[in-house]
Amino acid sequence: MRTSLLSGSLALALAVSTSCAGAEVEAEAADTTGPVTGTVSVDLFQDALSPYGLWIRNPDYGRVWIPSAAVVGADFTPYATGGRWEYSTAGWMFVSDWDWGWAPFHYGRWYLDPFYGWAWVPDTLWAPAWVDWRIGGGLIGWAPLPPTFPRRPLRDHRTRWVFVGERDFRRPVIGRHLIAPTARSLEVTAPVRHRMNAGGTYWFAGPDRARVEAATGAPVRAIRVTPPRPGAVARMQVEGGAARPVPLQARRTPRATARWWSGPVEAPPLHRESRGGARGRRR
Numbered sequence: 001m002r003t004s005l006l007s008g009s010l011a012l013a014l015a016v017s018t019s020c021a022g023a024e025v026e027a028e029a030a031d032t033t034g035p036v037t038g039t040v041s042v043d044l045f046q047d048a049l050s051p052y053g054l055w056i057r058n059p060d061y062g063r064v065w066i067p068s069a070a071v072v073g074a075d076f077t078p079y080a081t082g083g084r085w086e087y088s089t090a091g092w093m094f095v096s097d098w099d100w101g102w103a104p105f106h107y108g109r110w111y112l113d114p115f116y117g118w119a120w121v122p123d124t125l126w127a128p129a130w131v132d133w134r135i136g137g138g139l140i141g142w143a144p145l146p147p148t149f150p151r152r153p154l155r156d157h158r159t160r161w162v163f164v165g166e167r168d169f170r171r172p173v174i175g176r177h178l179i180a181p182t183a184r185s186l187e188v189t190a191p192v193r194h195r196m197n198a199g200g201t202y203w204f205a206g207p208d209r210a211r212v213e214a215a216t217g218a219p220v221r222a223i224r225v226t227p228p229r230p231g232a233v234a235r236m237q238v239e240g241g242a243a244r245p246v247p248l249q250a251r252r253t254p255r256a257t258a259r260w261w262s263g264p265v266e267a268p269p270l271h272r273e274s275r276g277g278a279r280g281r282r283r
Helices: 008-013 039-052 183-188 209-216
Strands: 053-058 062-067 083-088 091-096 107-113 117-126 131-136 139-144 162-165 195-198 201-204 234-239 242-247
Touching: 039 053, 039 062, 039 117, 053 117, 107 139, 131 201, 139 183
Parallel strands: none
Antiparallel strands: 053 062, 062 117, 083 091, 107 117, 131 139, 139 162, 195 201, 234 242
16 A cells, blocks of 8 residues: 555645646746756755655656655645745745755655655745745635746646635744645635746745734734855755855765665555654754
8 A cells, every 4th residue: 555645634624736727836836946056955955855755767857755754744735834934125034943844845846756755846946935826715825836848848636725714824834734725625725826036947925915904913023035046956944034145065965875665566665654863853
């Protein structure tokens, strides 16, 4: 039997497909990242994420990272588990509670693999969050933007929307406030696609700050963000209401210790058993 990263309850809650009318994830935005640029940068991702998951080779995407259920939990959903939303001068930014979250929530794209569950495709363009947005009917929703195939764009209907009430959008642990999506969730919400540009690429900024302030009854202060230059991999350091990129040191993972799985099997060993000692430290 195949093992999924999604628990039965969350899988049922997220069963509403983006193929519903008007709910497709924006395809054009998925074209802006292009292929991974820079071998050294990809090696940095491998070094940073290997202790917390499994790297596989996908025939379409190349290197792909699967987070360990022992680290992120069985009901992991990108941009919902282990973090919160903070407003910045670059748009709404997902701030992860994991010290390795600077990589998979700001670089590259996520897709829902039918075999492994949520999988991350690395890239070297930074954004506060690579997600599509919807708002309306007292709800705010978002979905990970899918990657693209090397030869053609992919409108990936396997990605999933999550929703919260507008008043809960700024909760410190946003994953605890998710509302199971229904057909009505998609009917009452509309896309929010205000673009932010930097270095020749763009992302979606997300909900209007004034609207979030009105819904939550609290002021929303913007973190000043200086995005890394395109193709540079850096950890964003937040200090005094500002975020700036801190370059990482290039360090190759020894071949003997790199964690890979080539399959196919019923389930990768990482998810057939719990592996202790791999939990990423939460900040």
